[in-house]
Amino acid sequence: MVLTQSNRQPIPALAPVANILPAHTPMPLECDACEHEQNYSMSHLRTLPEVACSQCGDKRRFSGFELKVLEDTLNDMGYYISKSA
Numbered sequence: 546m547v548l549t550q551s552n553r554q555p556i557p558a559l560a561p562v563a564n565i566l567p568a569h570t571p572m573p574l575e576c577d578a579c580e581h582e583q584n585y586s587m588s589h590l591r592t593l594p595e596v597a598c599s600q601c602g603d604k605r606r607f608s609g610f611e612l613k614v615l616e617d618t619l620n621d622m623g624y625y626i627s628k629s630a
């Protein structure tokens with residue numbers, strides 16, 4: 546499963562200022578098995594949930610490592626996720 550930014554809100558490569566996103570901001574995650582994209586809120590992903598693909602039923606657990614990569618990626622783009630929902 547990979548974070549993708551395709552056809553979502555355009556996120557500039559270099560944001561001029563830090564932008565705080567609410568914790569319920571949907572994040573698109575791509576299924577490892579069929580590449581179907583589903584949105585999960587950051588507040589949900591922070592619980593490190595088991596995510597199941599609605600298309601092929603592939604199930605996996607979202608890991609703390611992936612959460613860190615996701616947040617680091619957003620930070621690099623100038624986006625920060627609010628700690629509270």
Ligand SMILES: [Zn+2]
Nearest residue numbers: 576579598601
């Ligand atoms: Zn799938």
